[in-house]
Amino acid sequence: MRLIYRGAHLKAYRLVLRTNEVLSSGFYRKELQNFLSQHYSDKETKEFTNRWEDEKAIIEVTGYWQPFSKKIIRITKEGIKINTAKLKHSTRFYLPMLIEKSFLVCDSLYKITNSLDIHNQEDREDLLQGMGYLALKKDYAKISISAKKKKAPMEGDFLN
Numbered sequence: 258m259r260l261i262y263r264g265a266h267l268k269a270y271r272l273v274l275r276t277n278e279v280l281s282s283g284f285y286r287k288e289l290q291n292f293l294s295q296h297y298s299d300k301e302t303k304e305f306t307n308r309w310e311d312e313k314a315i316i317e318v319t320g321y322w323q324p325f326s327k328k329i330i331r332i333t334k335e336g337i338k339i340n341t342a343k344l345k346h347s348t349r350f351y352l353p354m355l356i357e358k359s360f361l362v363c364d365s366l367y368k369i370t371n372s373l374d375i376h377n378q379e380d381r382e383d384l385l386q387g388m389g390y391l392a393l394k395k396d397y398a399k400i401s402i403s404a405k406k407k408k409a410p411m412e413g414d415f416l417n
Contacts, residue, residue, distance in 0.1 A: 258309065260273045260277055260280075269339045271348055272344070275348050286306070289391060292391055297373055314363050317336035318339060318355075322342050328343075332362055336362060337359065339355075352392050357389030364385065
């Protein structure tokens, strides 16, 4: 699963960049397997992680400006929308929400949770929310984005 942001808001761009780094990291995958193995059998856990890693899902993330709205991140038919007017905290604050919404979109498109024994929508949403909050583990804070400093993306870099 990969998120692509095509907007011009730098904080939203960095949030999507960080989310992609978390989702592709070995640490997050290991924590996800540990989390799932606490609730499901090894067979179900392995099948879920294989389906999630095999899917080449690309989720479009766009920004919009609604300063009086209460929602920060919402799901649409096209993908995920981020209310850039509400991005006032650090990336770490929004990261679990974006990961949760990413899993919700991926699940609605590719049915990745069908391998797990989930009977109702509330349990499914709780599971996906738990997957988002795995990114807040204290051990994960030790992992840096990059060993070298990254340059700030320029205007043309947002389209890549």
